[in-house]
Amino acid sequence: MLDSLDKKSGISLYQQIYEDIRGDILSGRLSEGEKLPSKRALAERLRVSLVTVENAYAQLSDEGYITARERSGYYVRYSGGAVDAASLSAEPQYNLSDEEKDELSGGASLFPFTVWAKLMRRVILERGTKLLVPSHGCGVWELRCEISRYLYRVRGISVSPECIVIGAGTEYLYNMLIQLLGRDRSYGTEDPCYSKLSRIYAVNGVSHQAVSLDAQGMSVSALADSGVSVAHISPAHHFPTGIVMPISRRRELMYWAEQGDDRYIIEDDYDSEYRWSGKPVPSMFGMDRTGRVIYVNTFSVTIAPSVRIGYMCLPERLVELWENRLGFSSCPVPVFEQYTLAEFISGGYFERHINRMKKHYRRIRELVLQVFTLFEGTTISEERAGLHFLADICGNADEVMSFCDSCGIQITPLSEYFIRKADSDDRYVVNYRSADEDSLSRYIKEKGR
Amino acid sequence: MLDSLDKKSGISLYQQIYEDIRGDILSGRLSEGEKLPSKRALAERLRVSLVTVENAYAQLSDEGYITARERSGYYVRYSGGAVDAASLSAEPQYNLSDEEKDELSGGASLFPFTVWAKLMRRVILERGTKLLVPSHGCGVWELRCEISRYLYRVRGISVSPECIVIGAGTEYLYNMLIQLLGRDRSYGTEDPCYSKLSRIYAVNGVSHQAVSLDAQGMSVSALADSGVSVAHISPAHHFPTGIVMPISRRRELMYWAEQGDDRYIIEDDYDSEYRWSGKPVPSMFGMDRTGRVIYVNTFSVTIAPSVRIGYMCLPERLVELWENRLGFSSCPVPVFEQYTLAEFISGGYFERHINRMKKHYRRIRELVLQVFTLFEGTTISEERAGLHFLADICGNADEVMSFCDSCGIQITPLSEYFIRKADSDDRYVVNYRSADEDSLSRYIKEKGR
Numbered sequence: 001m002l003d004s005l006d007k008k009s010g011i012s013l014y015q016q017i018y019e020d021i022r023g024d025i026l027s028g029r030l031s032e033g034e035k036l037p038s039k040r041a042l043a044e045r046l047r048v049s050l051v052t053v054e055n056a057y058a059q060l061s062d063e064g065y066i067t068a069r070e071r072s073g074y075y076v077r078y079s080g081g082a083v084d085a086a087s088l089s090a091e092p093q094y095n096l097s098d099e100e101k102d103e104l105s106g107g108a109s110l111f112p113f114t115v116w117a118k119l120m121r122r123v124i125l126e127r128g129t130k131l132l133v134p135s136h137g138c139g140v141w142e143l144r145c146e147i148s149r150y151l152y153r154v155r156g157i158s159v160s161p162e163c164i165v166i167g168a169g170t171e172y173l174y175n176m177l178i179q180l181l182g183r184d185r186s187y188g189t190e191d192p193c194y195s196k197l198s199r200i201y202a203v204n205g206v207s208h209q210a211v212s213l214d215a216q217g218m219s220v221s222a223l224a225d226s227g228v229s230v231a232h233i234s235p236a237h238h239f240p241t242g243i244v245m246p247i248s249r250r251r252e253l254m255y256w257a258e259q260g261d262d263r264y265i266i267e268d269d270y271d272s273e274y275r276w277s278g279k280p281v282p283s284m285f286g287m288d289r290t291g292r293v294i295y296v297n298t299f300s301v302t303i304a305p306s307v308r309i310g311y312m313c314l315p316e317r318l319v320e321l322w323e324n325r326l327g328f329s330s331c332p333v334p335v336f337e338q339y340t341l342a343e344f345i346s347g348g349y350f351e352r353h354i355n356r357m358k359k360h361y362r363r364i365r366e367l368v369l370q371v372f373t374l375f376e377g378t379t380i381s382e383e384r385a386g387l388h389f390l391a392d393i394c395g396n397a398d399e400v401m402s403f404c405d406s407c408g409i410q411i412t413p414l415s416e417y418f419i420r421k422a423d424s425d426d427r428y429v430v431n432y433r434s435a436d437e438d439s440l441s442r443y444i445k446e447k448g449r
Numbered sequence: 450m451l452d453s454l455d456k457k458s459g460i461s462l463y464q465q466i467y468e469d470i471r472g473d474i475l476s477g478r479l480s481e482g483e484k485l486p487s488k489r490a491l492a493e494r495l496r497v498s499l500v501t502v503e504n505a506y507a508q509l510s511d512e513g514y515i516t517a518r519e520r521s522g523y524y525v526r527y528s529g530g531a532v533d534a535a536s537l538s539a540e541p542q543y544n545l546s547d548e549e550k551d552e553l554s555g556g557a558s559l560f561p562f563t564v565w566a567k568l569m570r571r572v573i574l575e576r577g578t579k580l581l582v583p584s585h586g587c588g589v590w591e592l593r594c595e596i597s598r599y600l601y602r603v604r605g606i607s608v609s610p611e612c613i614v615i616g617a618g619t620e621y622l623y624n625m626l627i628q629l630l631g632r633d634r635s636y637g638t639e640d641p642c643y644s645k646l647s648r649i650y651a652v653n654g655v656s657h658q659a660v661s662l663d664a665q666g667m668s669v670s671a672l673a674d675s676g677v678s679v680a681h682i683s684p685a686h687h688f689p690t691g692i693v694m695p696i697s698r699r700r701e702l703m704y705w706a707e708q709g710d711d712r713y714i715i716e717d718d719y720d721s722e723y724r725w726s727g728k729p730v731p732s733m734f735g736m737d738r739t740g741r742v743i744y745v746n747t748f749s750v751t752i753a754p755s756v757r758i759g760y761m762c763l764p765e766r767l768v769e770l771w772e773n774r775l776g777f778s779s780c781p782v783p784v785f786e787q788y789t790l791a792e793f794i795s796g797g798y799f800e801r802h803i804n805r806m807k808k809h810y811r812r813i814r815e816l817v818l819q820v821f822t823l824f825e826g827t828t829i830s831e832e833r834a835g836l837h838f839l840a841d842i843c844g845n846a847d848e849v850m851s852f853c854d855s856c857g858i859q860i861t862p863l864s865e866y867f868i869r870k871a872d873s874d875d876r877y878v879v880n881y882r883s884a885d886e887d888s889l890s891r892y893i894k895e896k897g898r
Contacts, residue, residue, distance in 0.1 A: 113578045120785075124569055129562045132753035168617050168781030175624060183654040199777050205632040205654075304581035306784045328648050332617030334786050335755045336569075 017056035139166025188228030192417035210419035236272035291315030407439035466505035588615025637677030641866035659868035685721035740764030856888035
């Protein structure tokens with residue numbers, strides 16, 4: 001722990017204390033349960049005011065790194081890995097029923113709700129009756145700016161806030177995209193794909209083709225044959241096959257789009273945050289020089305499924321079309337949620353949360369992969385990305401199923417995601433988003449001997 | 450004011466004190482600026498604990514009836530009519546720019562934001578991480594129950610919460626209705642109508658007919674000739690003509706719907722709250738015995754345009770169809786807003802707010818009508834309902850326009866609302882939702898002599 005602060009660094013004293021203790025916890029120098037110096041003692045040692053130390057401790061406490069015990073002081077609460085879900089949701093009035101826990105996938109239970117609640121209260125206090133004023137039809141400007149900056153920092157995407165449209169989740173945005181791009185054209189989704197997608201195109205009554213995949217993702221020749229003019233893909237990590245589209249295929253699809261003036265690519269980047277080795281795969285929106293790619297993402301996966309906020313980045317040439325065709329429509333997301341989310345991103349909480357989730361899922365992933373090597377006759381294909389992979393299960397399917405069921409791993413026949421009939425009888429999609437770490441460890445201990 | 454409480458009445462003591470003082474304020478027995486007895490003195494007089502009186506005063510203060518002055522005590526703040534907008538938004542940090550005030554129509558600035566903010570904080574505290582659990586696709590159960598009870602109390606509509614669908618405003622709900630009822634049919638709107646409506650049908654690419662009106666509303670013969678199977682109407686108070694559809698025409702339209710198995714009526718009840726004499730017009734949904742009417746309403750008008758919460762009541766036979774076709778879709782409204790609104794309704798705040806708004810608009814309406822009698826050569830048609838009426842302005846249009854502009858009355862040529870060309874050159878729609886009371890009174894004083 002620091003013995004003095006750098007008063008000329010330009011970094012606030014409170015921030016320096018916060019960073020230092022946080023670093024010590026993350027590196028393991030301070031371990032779980034360890035007592036911190038009293039606020040008064042630390043203030044004296046560092047020659048700063050008591051308030052400065054109080055602010056740093058409050059921040060660490062809000063974020064779940066430390067906790068106060070009455071009449072005793074502050075203790076490290078963080079385990080050095082991911083934040084312990086139980087300790088974060090320890091307030092008794094917040095206990096969830098088993099059913100509700102099921103609905104909250106693993107990620108959401110790690111969500112720093114105390115921070116979110118603090119920001120909500122702050123937004124009520126600071127914005128007051130301004131919360132009654134509707135936002136621009138594309139969303140609150142501050143949130144669009146924060147998303148623009150976030151995409152630049154994390155995805156290397158350079159997009160003006162003017163091109164960002166906030167919507168009530170991706171379902172809503174896909175409905176709007178159909179209204180924007182028009183109904184007199186054909187939309188192509190990957191086959192297999194996320195089953196809601198084909199239902200959205202179906203209820204919208206537009207022509208919709210299921211385009212088959214090869215090992216690299218959507219097949220360009222199948223795409224060309226299909227006659228579609230909008231290709232809806234998830235190149236960062238395809239659901240359900242887990243394919244990460246290589247750069248060669250991205251270029252081919254980009255070239256396909258450039259060959260027709262009315263061709264577009266909808267890039268669904270739904271779980272690009274989870275990449276287990278190497279650099280993040282660059283987005284197609286970032287590659288696009290001719291205004292053909294629409295980027296779509298959501299906060300429902302990374303924050304909580306009840307937070308229905310998604311967004312899309314339009315190429316500039318579509319922004320004007322949006323204004324003309326859909327400029328009359330109101331933004332469906334309450335301004336209150338938009339301001340809260342903007343503060344969550346600008347305060348750095350969102351990226352810290354993502355990092356905690358990544359650590360958590362990295363551990364889970366390693367355990368799940370280990371477990372699957374213990375199942376005889378089962379082979380998996382995984383591309384070191386996302387929270388699901390494919391498994392070929394022969395012979396002992398019942399054992400695998402019942403184990404997965406007991407520890408929160410979702411396992412679904414791949415065939416269920418195909419739009420056209422497909423022969424994939426022994427292949428399963430394994431989704432470990434809600435897997436229970438303890439059950440996995442126990443199984444490995446028992447069987448792995 | 451009470452001298453004793455009824456301890457056997459079953460009504461809590463705090464509630465009795467609250468009701469009594471509120472009654473005295475509303476009836477004018479206690480007038481604005483008058484001082485209330487101190488909490489201690491009242492507690493002694495009524496022989497109740499100090500806390501009981503404190504709770505009653507806090508409730509009255511939250512709702513804007515009384516206000517605390519430091520080291521002096523409690524005073525009546527309420528004017529006996531509508532709550533004074535300025536006093537309700539008096540907190541300096543809540544001041545709005547002129548532009549924001551323009552966006553907030555008159556009604557929203559009367560909204561009891563302090564109550565709303567209190568309920569928001571309560572929901573955060575009481576629901577905690579349950580706010581991260583997504584609601585049913587049709588919305589939070591508690592809110593659907595509150596809306597069901599509200600409709601029964603206020604509109605005499607008997608509808609099960611299971612038939613109520615919450616959505617992000619009426620635009621969103623109309624989009625969903627098209628997906629529910631299908632695209633292989635023709636939709637008919639009133640001509641003229643609210644201009645967003647025809648745009649929504651247009652961007653959805655469904656066949657859409659403008660059905661002409663006669664003096665009683667949508668013409669049944671024009672409807673029959675049009676070939677539409679879904680009639681979209683606003684019988685309680687048509688926008689923009691102001692027609693209140695008489696019961697005879699409602700019956701004719703009901704009969705039309707019953708003549709075809711696939712015929713439906715969408716009843717937009719957007720401003721049924723504002724009826725200036727006589728009983729409220731019964732809803733068509735309430736008349737419907739054969740499951741042909743879909744009732745749609747929104748809180749954006751009555752609470753604030755930034756609160757994007759609307760709802761619809763489906764006839765039972767459509768609930769199953771919804772489940773099959775759209776059961777996969779997520780509710781776009783955050784659960785947080787849904788719980789807050791449910792508490793706003795269940796606590797009685799919503800109806801009190803509506804009553805305050807009605808009083809406010811009743812005064813504004815009388816002033817506007819008086820002003821229009823002062824304009825020579827101008828005749829109006831108004832059906833004692835809603836916040837707008839039609840005016841025929843001959844000769845002195847410039848004077849009328851510039852006056853309306855100066856006091857926040859919106860005035861728009863009726864021709865702008867027609868889908869087909871129509872000859873209505875001198876007719877205007879006068880909307881006084883945001884009219885300024887003082888300007889109106891001043892004008893009447895100056896010109897009325």
